[in-house]
Amino acid sequence: MTRIIVKDLAAGYDRKAVLHRLNFVLNEGELVGLIGDNGAGKTTLMKVLTGILPPIDGEVSKKNPGDKWGLVPEIPQLYYEMTLREHLDFVAMCHQMPQDVYEQRREALLEQFVMTDQLDKFPGTYSKGMRQKAMLICALLYQPQILFIDEPFVGLDPKGIQALLQVMETEKRRGATIFMSTHILDTAEKVCDRFLLLSRGKLVGSGSMESLRQKFGISEASLMELYIRAVEVEHS
Numbered sequence: 606m607t608r609i610i611v612k613d614l615a616a617g618y619d620r621k622a623v624l625h626r627l628n629f630v631l632n633e634g635e636l637v638g639l640i641g642d643n644g645a646g647k648t649t650l651m652k653v654l655t656g657i658l659p660p661i662d663g664e665v666s667k668k669n670p671g672d673k674w675g676l677v678p679e680i681p682q683l684y685y686e687m688t689l690r691e692h693l694d695f696v697a698m699c700h701q702m703p704q705d706v707y708e709q710r711r712e713a714l715l716e717q718f719v720m721t722d723q724l725d726k727f728p729g730t731y732s733k734g735m736r737q738k739a740m741l742i743c744a745l746l747y748q749p750q751i752l753f754i755d756e757p758f759v760g761l762d763p764k765g766i767q768a769l770l771q772v773m774e775t776e777k778r779r780g781a782t783i784f785m786s787t788h789i790l791d792t793a794e795k796v797c798d799r800f801l802l803l804s805r806g807k808l809v810g811s812g813s814m815e816s817l818r819q820k821f822g823i824s825e826a827s828l829m830e831l832y833i834r835a836v837e838v839e840h841s
């Protein structure tokens with residue numbers, strides 16, 4: 606089942622487009638990797654899909670407007686006057702989670718991300734990776750149907766990366782749609798079902814590893830090779 610349909614989308618800043626006529630869909634239960642060079646427009650696209658930035662043209666439609674979504678931004682945004690417990694209490698309250706479900710899920714996520722001992726501390730005392738984990742726990746707590754994650758791997762330690770990959774797999778099996786931007790292509794290649802390849806605000810390729818290999822005529826190519834090829838073809 607399709608969750609999000611993006612049609613002829615243009616978006617940018619001060620009416621100057623940095624994303625140009627994008628067309629794609631995001632389906633239920635799939636993990637889609639957004640790959641693009643610096644400044645390609647990945648964060649901008651995340652902002653448009655989550656309604657933070659209005660499109661200049663085209664549209665983003667959600668098949669089920671009632672779907673809950675979550676965003677983990679590239680730069681963690683936490684309240685420095687609130688402990689992690691207070692953040693999580695607040696998220697659970699906003700999503701009307703039953704207390705027992707909330708506590709059970711909170712404890713499981715804290716354990717998975719090795720953050721149990723940080724629960725009553727303030728994010729100002731956290732390391733960069735801990736802040737990222739706190740954001741992830743906040744977004745994963747209420748099990749959104751659509752999860753947007755902007756560059757999740759940079760800053761996470763190996764156990765954090767493993768925990769995130771495990772949770773993403775579990776959430777996908779539950780039917781969640783995950784849209785993730787990343788520069789860590791060897792990990793993306795292993796875990797994503799499909800990819801959107803973005804260069805200078807344009808989609809230069811999309812599909813599974815297999816379909817991209819077929820499209821660009823390079824069997825056995827890695828995601829990095831496919832991305833480089835897609836950009837060459839587009840800008841040649």
Ligand SMILES: Nc1ncnc2c1ncn2[C@@H]1O[C@H](COP(=O)(O)OP(=O)(O)OP(=O)(O)O)[C@@H](O)[C@H]1O
Binds near residue numbers: 644
């Ligand atoms: N607030 C803003 N105002 C004006 N231009 C912006 C703003 N934010 C981003 N841009 C521009 O939009 C373009 C896309 O930026 P964006 O942050 O979406 O890229 P990105 O693909 O996420 O890059 P990176 O991989 O470096 O994080 C860039 O040219 C950037 O300079």
